[in-house]
Amino acid sequence: MAKGFLVVISAPSGGGKTTIIRKVLENQDPDFQYSISVTTRPRRLNEQNGKDYYFIDTKTFKQKKQAGEFVEWAEVHGHYYATPRKPLDQWLKEGKIVFLDLDVQGGLEIKKKYGESAVLIFVKPPSRQRLVERLKNRKTESDEQIAKRLERFPVEMEQAKYYDYQIVNENLEDTVKEVLRIVQKHRESLIKKEV
Numbered sequence: 001m002a003k004g005f006l007v008v009i010s011a012p013s014g015g016g017k018t019t020i021i022r023k024v025l026e027n028q029d030p031d032f033q034y035s036i037s038v039t040t041r042p043r044r045l046n047e048q049n050g051k052d053y054y055f056i057d058t059k060t061f062k063q064k065k066q067a068g069e070f071v072e073w074a075e076v077h078g079h080y081y082a083t084p085r086k087p088l089d090q091w092l093k094e095g096k097i098v099f100l101d102l103d104v105q106g107g108l109e110i111k112k113k114y115g116e117s118a119v120l121i122f123v124k125p126p127s128r129q130r131l132v133e134r135l136k137n138r139k140t141e142s143d144e145q146i147a148k149r150l151e152r153f154p155v156e157m158e159q160a161k162y163y164d165y166q167i168v169n170e171n172l173e174d175t176v177k178e179v180l181r182i183v184q185k186h187r188e189s190l191i192k193k194e195v
Contacts, residue, residue, distance in 0.1 A: 003190045004031075004092040006114055007183055008100045008107040011123035012156045013077075013149040014135035016169045018052075020123060021099050023176040024183075033096045035088055038064070041079035044140050054084075072102075072109035077148060081106065092117065097183060104159040111162075119186050121179060122163040126170045128153065 011017040025032055038054045040061050049055050056064075061080045065073055073082035083100060091098045100110065104122070111118050125131040131153070135146045160166050165182055169175045 004095045004097065004117070005186060005190065006035075006088070006092070006098050006100060006110060006118040007179075007186075008102050008110050008118060008120045009123060009179070010102055010104050010107040010120065010156075010160075010163070011169070012125060012131055012153050014131050014138065015123050015125050016134070016172065016175070017101050017123055019172065020169070020175055020179060021101050023172065024099065024179050027180065029097070031095065031097045033087075033091045033098045035083055035091075035098050035100045037101065038070070038082045038084060039079060041077075041081075071113060072106045074103060074105045074109075076103055076105070077145070083110070097187065104156050108159065108162055119165070119182065120163040121165045121167060121182060122160040123175065124157070124160065124166060124168045126168055 009017045009021055021034065025034055036050065036052070036054060038056055038061065040056060040058045041053075043049065043053070043055050047053065047055075058080065061082070064070060065082065069085055070082035071085040071088055073080060075081075081103070083102070083106065088098060100106075102110065107120050107122075111120055125134070128150075132146070132150065135141065135149065141149070167175055167178050
């Protein structure tokens with residue numbers, strides 16, 4: 001059985017990571033899985049519990065964290081986010097390629113814990129201005145919330161250097177092709193190591 005691995009996609013808020021992962025998963029590769037994060041933030045209008053995130057309250061989050069149910073967790077913009085441990089470990093045993101939509105902090109924590117079994121891809125916006133436009137166009141946050149998200153932009157861009165790959169998301173279709181190319185390259189390198 002082929003060895004499973006994790007593919008962490010990170011980007012500044014509004015950088016397109018969720019859209020990129022959705023497009024990658026449309027390829028319907030039977031080995032692809034998507035790790036659904038847990039969060040305490042309010043659900044957006046178009047989001048579904050159990051599909052986009054598992055939405056829970058802060059008390060439940062802290063109980064699960066204390067019980068060791070998360071492989072990584074972070075507080076971002078005043079809300080908690082985490083990656084459930086159980087499905088990740090199961091999918092890796094099954095040889096699956098698991099996509100994670102994480103901020104830089106979470107991505108680096110995954111790399112620390114999973115080493116070569118994790119490939120980190122940082123998606124950069126073409127410019128800060130395009131990122132601002134994307135955040136405003138999605139109409140899910142106030143100007144104040146957008147400003148708060150943009151405060152993290154320089155830090156996130158600086159931490160991108162710790163990622164295995166960096167892609168500029170100029171064109172969605174090209175970005176998706178590049179992610180798939182990286183995944184295939186890593187898959188092939190693991191197969192060669194097994195032989």
